[in-house]
Amino acid sequence: MRDATDGALRWDGGWHHAAPPPQPQECPVAIVIDGMSQAVLMATPQDLRDFAMGFALTEGLIASPADVLDFEEAEVQAEGFPAREARLWLRPGLAAGLAERRRSMVGPVGCGLCGVDSIAAALPAVVPVNSDWSMPPQDVGRAMRALSEGQILRRATPAIHGAAFWDGATATVREDVGRHNALDKLAGALAGFAAGQGAIVMSSRLSVDLVQKAARIGAPVLIGASAPTGLALDWARRAGITLIARARGDSFELYSHPDRIRTAP
Numbered sequence: 001m002r003d004a005t006d007g008a009l010r011w012d013g014g015w016h017h018a019a020p021p022p023q024p025q026e027c028p029v030a031i032v033i034d035g036m037s038q039a040v041l042m043a044t045p046q047d048l049r050d051f052a053m054g055f056a057l058t059e060g061l062i063a064s065p066a067d068v069l070d071f072e073e074a075e076v077q078a079e080g081f082p083a084r085e086a087r088l089w090l091r092p093g094l095a096a097g098l099a100e101r102r103r104s105m106v107g108p109v110g111c112g113l114c115g116v117d118s119i120a121a122a123l124p125a126v127v128p129v130n131s132d133w134s135m136p137p138q139d140v141g142r143a144m145r146a147l148s149e150g151q152i153l154r155r156a157t158p159a160i161h162g163a164a165f166w167d168g169a170t171a172t173v174r175e176d177v178g179r180h181n182a183l184d185k186l187a188g189a190l191a192g193f194a195a196g197q198g199a200i201v202m203s204s205r206l207s208v209d210l211v212q213k214a215a216r217i218g219a220p221v222l223i224g225a226s227a228p229t230g231l232a233l234d235w236a237r238r239a240g241i242t243l244i245a246r247a248r249g250d251s252f253e254l255y256s257h258p259d260r261i262r263t264a265p
Contacts, residue, residue, distance in 0.1 A: 009258060011137045012251040020246070020253055023230040026207060028083040028122035031055050033098055034090055040122045042207060042231075045084050048073050052086035061098060067091055078123040081231065085119075124212070129240045131196035131220035134260040135168060139199075140223060141250040146171035147201045154203075165190055165219070167198040179204040180213070187217050195219050206245055208232045215239040221260055223247050228255065 010018035029043045031052050038061065043051060049071045056062045070089040075082060135143075143166035150173030154160040163182040164171040174185035179202060186200070199221035200214050206224035208231040214222045215235075222236065223244040233255050236243040242257040254261060 008245075008253040008255050010251065010253050011140070011261075015263070018253055020227070023228055023233060026229045026231050027081070028078065028119045030083070030085045030119050032085050032087045033061060034088070034094075036098060037118055038098065040119055042122070042209060048084060048086040052088050056088060062088075062090065062094070067094055076119060078119045079125060081123050081234070083119045083123065126235065126238045127212075127215040128238075129196070129215055129218060129220050131218070133197045133220050134262045135166075135199060135221065137252075137261050137263060138250070139166070139168060140244055140247050140252045140261075142166075143171065143199055143201045143223060144225065144247050147173060147203060151175055151203070162203040164201040165193075165195070165198050166201055166223075171201070180209060183210060183213050187213065190217065199223055201247075205229070206232045206243065208235050211235045211239065211241060211243070214241060220257075223252070 008018040008020050009015050025044055026042045027045050028040050029045065029048060029051065030040045031038045033056065052071065053065060053068060062068060067090050068088050069091055072087040074085045074087065076085055077083065146166060147162050147164040150164060150171055151160065151162040153175045154162060160175050160177060161179040161182045162173055162175045163186040164173045165186060172186065172189055174182050174189055176182040176185060183202065195218040198219060200217065200219040201223045202210060203225050205226035206222060206228040208229060211222060211232045212235065221242045221244065225247055226245065228243060228245045233243060237256045240257060242260040243255045244252050245255060246253045
């Protein structure tokens, strides 16, 4: 099979090179206030002053923009990946209360890094996946249909994500309002099973934290209904994960480690 390193391979009954739209970018952004990291969130690295100011306001770390005296943006590296620090300096007298509130708040369900307060924790060492499991391209559509059929909660309300483990014949499905929570539930359900002999299937787009979780689970294939981020692709390539995105009907796009998708000679 042709290599997908420089782009994507599209399957729609046969292979051909695809030119997908540019992947959305994400990187860890540390919100640093008076030299102390308050939180690290995966974010698109634009408008970081607005992001830091808005986060500080909505989390109650400041009462108004007038509490902020200065802002600085800095680029840093973690495990060879780029990251950012969005640094705020507050007017005197406000820093003392921040130590007690240092990201102890419950994070939103859409956040895959709730509770993380250092970039090193957001981008840990890559966990390699070693598995010779493979699947035919036709199984990608079957796996997506099995996920949909197993989403009982979603039939009552559309605001539910799903994560499934496809072993080539059946799917184990877990659901939650948060895609990261759904995958965590699936990981718990798979405890004691051979996670290296199957694919994880997600109802959502594929961000880097989902790839990291899949690697820790040990799944060699990760399939998503929507597009991946650029950092997710980089991580999948380094971790040895076959990443498949935009899986719709019987077509999909294959981005990394194509050898696990077997086709007849």
